[in-house]
Amino acid sequence: MxxxxxxxxxxxxxxxxxxxxxxxxxxxxxxxxxxxxxSGNSICNARFAGIDHIEPEIQSYINANLAKSYDYLLLATHFNSYQKNRPGFQKLYQGLSDRSFEDSIALIKQVTRRGGIVDFNTRHESSGSVSTKRGTLEVDELHSLALALDTEKQLATGATHVHSRATHATDADRDPELAHYFEENFLGKQAESVRKLSGYANDLAKLMKVPDPSLSVYLFDEYLQKQ
CATH class of the missing domain: 1.20.5 (Single alpha-helices involved in coiled-coils or other helix-helix interfaces)
Structure with missing residues (x-):
């Protein structure tokens, strides 16, 4: 016992x-x-390299993608109405809206993975900020393509600006990992989107050089449905 x-x-x-x-x-x-x-860049957080320097630029780019996603959604809704009835254009702009929204989510995850915080209560602006000034989105088919092309060029310029800031900053602010992330996920994709939309705009402009372009626009919309 x-x-x-x-x-x-x-x-x-x-x-x-x-x-x-x-x-x-x-x-x-x-x-x-x-x-x-x-405090600061310690073993107790995930911040390193130039995240402090580039985080506001990424926040601005996230805001731009969310705004453009909303604009594309309005275009998709406009061409999906019974008055316009352009399912091909609706499909194009719905896809661009979804892509911009998904890019925003991916960027939010990237920032938090690097120890940052995405704050939508604070307006972040930078020299490379993408313009979010909106005009009317109730436009015809050709003008909608021109508007989308301008938007994609703005997003491409914004991605290039963030990449340049991450690559060409001083040693303390340089961030190769973020530069690589933008190069892999945004630069090539935005360049391809600009090329595709510029081709669409030029093709439709040529097809509409007839007295009655309604059939040309209808056939072009059929083509977009198959893409």
Whole structure:
């Protein structure tokens, strides 16, 4: 019986010692991360390289993508109405709207992965900010393509600006990882989108050089449905 009591007491002491050790480890981490010596780029966050320098630029680009996604959605709704009835144009602009929204989500994940915070209560502007000034979106087919082409060029310029800031900053502010991310996920895709929309606009402009272009526009819309 004495042996059993001794073993039980030993086990209790061991458990208590382990609990104290665990609490000590937690307190050590909490104390280290809350002290001024570990503020800024520390082991307690994911921030490194030039994220502080580039984060406002990315926030501005996120805002632009969200705004353009909304504009494209309005265009898609406009061409999906019973008055316009252009399912091909609706498909084109719905796809661009979805892409811009998905790009915004991907960028938010990238910023938070690097230890940043996306704050939509603060308006971020930069020298490379994409214009979000809106005109009327109730336009005809050709003018809608011209509007979309301008939008894609603005987004391409914004992505190029962020990439340039991440690549050509000073040593302390340079961020190769963010530059690589934008190069892999935005630059090529935006260039291809600009090329495609410019081709659409030029093709439709040529097809409409007839006295009654209604059939040309209808056939072009049929073509867009198949893309």
């Amino acid at each position: 004495k042996i059993f009591v001794a073993l039980a007491l030993f086990a209790c002491l061991g458990s208590l010692a382990q609990a104290v050790d665990n609490e000590y480890c937690q307190n050590t981490v909490i104390t280290a991360c809350s002290s001024s010596a570990f």
